[in-house]
Amino acid sequence: MTTTADLWFHYGRIRAERDRAVPDTFRWSWTQDSGPGPEVLGDLGGRVIGDLGAGAARHAAHLATHHETGRVIAVDASPAQYAMATDLYGHLAPRLRLVRSDVVEHLHTMVGAYDVLYSVFGALDFTQPRKLLPAVCAALRPGGRLVFSTLAHYLSGAPGQPDVTAADVPARTPDGKATTMRRWVLQEHVWTKLLDEAGFTGISTDVLPLTGDVPRAADTLLVTAFRQAP
Numbered sequence: 001m002t003t004t005a006d007l008w009f010h011y012g013r014i015r016a017e018r019d020r021a022v023p024d025t026f027r028w029s030w031t032q033d034s035g036p037g038p039e040v041l042g043d044l045g046g047r048v049i050g051d052l053g054a055g056a057a058r059h060a061a062h063l064a065t066h067h068e069t070g071r072v073i074a075v076d077a078s079p080a081q082y083a084m085a086t087d088l089y090g091h092l093a094p095r096l097r098l099v100r101s102d103v104v105e106h107l108h109t110m111v112g113a114y115d116v117l118y119s120v121f122g123a124l125d126f127t128q129p130r131k132l133l134p135a136v137c138a139a140l141r142p143g144g145r146l147v148f149s150t151l152a153h154y155l156s157g158a159p160g161q162p163d164v165t166a167a168d169v170p171a172r173t174p175d176g177k178a179t180t181m182r183r184w185v186l187q188e189h190v191w192t193k194l195l196d197e198a199g200f201t202g203i204s205t206d207v208l209p210l211t212g213d214v215p216r217a218a219d220t221l222l223v224t225a226f227r228q229a230p
């Protein structure tokens with residue numbers, strides 16, 4: 001049997017050792033220090049909300065703690081990220097539910113169940129969009145909302161892809177070996193077309209410019225779309 005190395009083993013590990021707090025704020029931007037917040041998700045009162053590629057679930061923990069949500073479900077495929085989220089925020093159950101799963105598999109079990117789905121540089125960036133976006137659409141109730149932040153261009157400054165092509169970007173195995181993983185960095189019009197094809201409407205995009213002089217950083221593309229009501 002071959003097991004796939006967890007390429008998210010190192011992500012957020014140092015922060016988790018020193019910062020266990022539920023964040024006071026929720027940001028979409030790459031640097032997490034400015035720009036719009038959870039208001040972009042619309043009315044959260046009593047809503048069923050899912051975080052796709054939640055990592056340590058800091059955004060989901062914020063929503064479950066600081067907003068009158070119904071249920072927040074934080075989904076991540078990485079065993080390391082799921083373990084980190086459980087350690088940091090497992091105590092927020094049942095308002096926050098942590099799920100270790102590939103998001104596409106999870107969404108197939110949740111048809112029509114979600115009011116809101118979102119991703120902050122999460123699964124939307126790392127999953128074949130033609131497979132993921134139809135599953136996202138089907139998991140939303142009609143009129144339900146998807147919001148995600150993704151790279152507006154490559155970290156090198158090069159523009160995103162003009163078609164649905166992934167790039168191999170640097171990653172590290174748990175034992176520190178250099179490898180790559182697939183990342184979809186797409187131009188705005190490519191996302192818009194993919195969302196339209198997957199059954200979304202009311203699609204809007206916004207570029208949040210990078211603030212400050214930060215190495216290996218980028219502008220953020222913030223995308224909102226709604227599942228078509230019948």
Ligand SMILES: C[S@@+](CC[C@H](N)C(=O)[O-])C[C@H]1O[C@@H](n2cnc3c(N)ncnc32)[C@H](O)[C@@H]1O
Pocket residue numbers: 008011052053054055056057075076077078081101102103104119120121122123124126127
């Ligand atoms: C860059 S991290 C972002 C984590 C979190 N949203 C944050 O802002 O800190 C990307 C996360 O997406 C998760 N991910 C990527 N593709 C996924 C998929 N298909 N299913 C579930 N999780 C996925 C990875 O495991 C990783 O934890």
